[in-house]
Amino acid sequence: MNWSFETLKRIQTQKGVQGIIIVTAEGIPIRSTLDNASTVQYAGLIQQLVMKARVTVREMDPQNDLTFLRIRSKKNEIMIAPDKDYFLIVIQNPTD
């Protein structure tokens, strides 16, 4: 348990990390380093996207499943680790 917290702190202090959000599968944020509005917005949008991505992967091969999702944009990169119970979202701008 401590290890989880320590790792979260370490990720938070890495270069360029703008925010970390942990959301349950229902879309309720458990932990976030961003403000509430952004958190809720991210949670809702990313949930839909992850679902779509998962359907895409599984439709091609039902034995496959989505393990990680990275969205690279001009300004930053959103990295999502989805699971059946939660989503772990990290937003980073690595070139700061």
Next chain:
Amino acid sequence: MSTSTEKLRKATLKVTPSSRKTAGSTSGLLRVNTRSAAASHSRKSFSLAGDSRLLEKGPAPVTGRGVQVFDESGNDVTPRPLCHPDPATTQPRQTKIFAAQDASGASVSDFLSTTFQTTNTSFAGPFTRSVLESSAMSRSSQSTMESLNDEIEDSSAKCSISVSLSDLQVKKEEGKEVMREDMLDDVVERYLTETGTFWLLDMPAVSVSVDAAEAESVKERNRAYIDLCKNRMGNDKYVERGMQTFNGALKTKELQSEAVSLADAAVMATTWDMYDTYSSDGGVGEATESADQSTSPDIILSQSRESSKTPERTMSVLSSTSMASSLSSQKETAALFTLSEDKASPQLLLQSEKFQQDLCVMERVVLQNIFQARLAAYRRLPVMKDPDTLHKPSETLGVEMGAVPPAPALELLWSFSCELTVGQSVSSMAWNKKNPDLLAVGYGQFDLKNQKPGLICCWSLKNPMWPERIFPCQSGVTALDFSASHPGQLAAGMNDGSIAAFSVQSRERTAVLDSSECPHKHSGPVWQVKWTDQDSGPWGEDKGETLVSVSADGRISRWILRKGLHCMDLLKLKRIGSKAVRKQGGEKTRRSEAYISRQTAGLCFDFHPRDPNIYLVGTEEGHIHKCSCSNNEQYLETYTSHKGPVYKVTWSPSCPDVFLSCSSDWTIRLWRQDLLTPVLVFTSLHRAVFDVSWSLRWATVFVAVNEDRLEIWDLGANILDPTIVSSTRPGVKLTSLLSATQTDCVLLGDSNGHVGVCQLNDLGAGDSQAGALEEIIRTTLQSNCN
């Protein structure tokens, strides 16, 4: 008998509501009948009483007399029964009933056949009256039982049959009471017979087969008819005449019913949905429902899942009932699951194994973003420039290295360090044999005066900011080696002479094996440990890897695992040459005894890459001994040249006969196995050379580290001087060195706890193979001879 009575009872129950409706009428009617007919009165009243009893059973309000009739003014005009039932007379009736049943046996089946009619029909008052009258008439002509049968046989007697049913029911029940009292265990015989066929509808066929007997006559008649039809035209016998029929008066009738409710149901059968359903085994409800929960809270998906399950269950077109039932059951269990989850999360969520794994991966991904260029350079991948951002020059971290001449250069890519390791001195490093990205670094002081607890960190290339595993040790770590046959085992030698083995696969911080309790453990710092593959141990049993260690107490021991660590001495290092005992501050003194039994500290050893039986040992005296595992008394060869303790001996990975040694006498010497004098001697600075290592990529390149410099020697380019020299920051000493496979990099450990990864750029060594090295040696020898 019980079944028949049950059926009868059922029939009566069905009949009861209707009989209740017409109860008043029946009783009234009956009374009429009793007055009119000359039947057995007692029996009629009986039926009344029977009715009343039935009614008592029903939910209708009941007095002792059953139905109550009130006129407009509210007076109770309930007809009173003419006579009361006489229990004495019932019994002969019952017996007669049974006797009759035994005899005829038709009544039961008759009842069964006629109950259908009774239940399916509705009662009409006048009809029943006529029926009853007819039945009464029929009754009157016969005895009790026979009249009963006639009633039954009269299929149109519906109401009466209900009455008669109730009669029989009552009688049967009374008979049952008697039965229960007296003859419970009697075996009763029942005869079942079939009635005659009741013709309900008889439509004789219009067509006749050609082969039938009357075919001829039929044909004749047909012909006659046709002729008649023909003659009809213009025949005076037949006159056309019009008639007007009355049309029936039309009447509109309205009917109202509940609107048929329609519900849209959508099914999305996706391939993965079907796969999930079938793979989680249809029939195991929980598994499928947990799979339900697992996908998403999205309604569409969950509904599709639920509805896609019904084909599995019904295997037919989705029927609304089955879908409704499955949906309801799914929702129930779904509700259960959500309840349980709400209680557990989010604390459990954050502690779950999967979450930790995801965190680990996420950390690596984030770091990969930061270190991408450097890792790519390490892995000899082309470094991609980020198209979205400006290209910035790479930063330098940690130790600053001054670059020497532009082409061949040393570039520090990054350095492994964290807050735990700051202040510790790197003493040894080892790559994992199976996973070339895993690096174990041991931290411990060389200085024996101030001993600090040591540390072992396992770093992964994918995470240069934080070690994957941290093992705290009681004393400083001086040697490390990963096992090849058990890639998760890491052996560590310590300053206090103990050897520990750790398993890096688990997150446990304690050693798996420890030699602290071993009676023969080393009494001096263990300077090197190595896992070697032995073909056959001296005991003839241990095939496989064993751990060999050399320590300052002059023993080279092999450790085996047999209920703990046991060691067996391979060799005891003896002194050669009558050198005086030198005391060095803090170090243990050697026994100053007779020449034969003097022992010298071993500082390093290396097994021959091709022959695991032969190994070299470097001692503190400066001798290098070639020894064999099978001979633990004598040395095979002794190479004497160094004037100071030999810190490192290493075979060349490309040439099987060549080895390098470095010592504190400022020299590095290149030897060939068969020559007792070094082939080449390299010296650059007047500093002790702590470590030397062949490059794994180029056969003629080796790297050496002295106190404050890293030197890269390329024998193909220059024998006298190192090709690349890099200095460290003042105050930081370089203590350890490690070459890496698959890459151009070299790992440097320093006294600040940093392990720097330096890339050798543009060395210009090309793909020099062993031949080049041998060539150099040969030419050197020739030139020496000359």
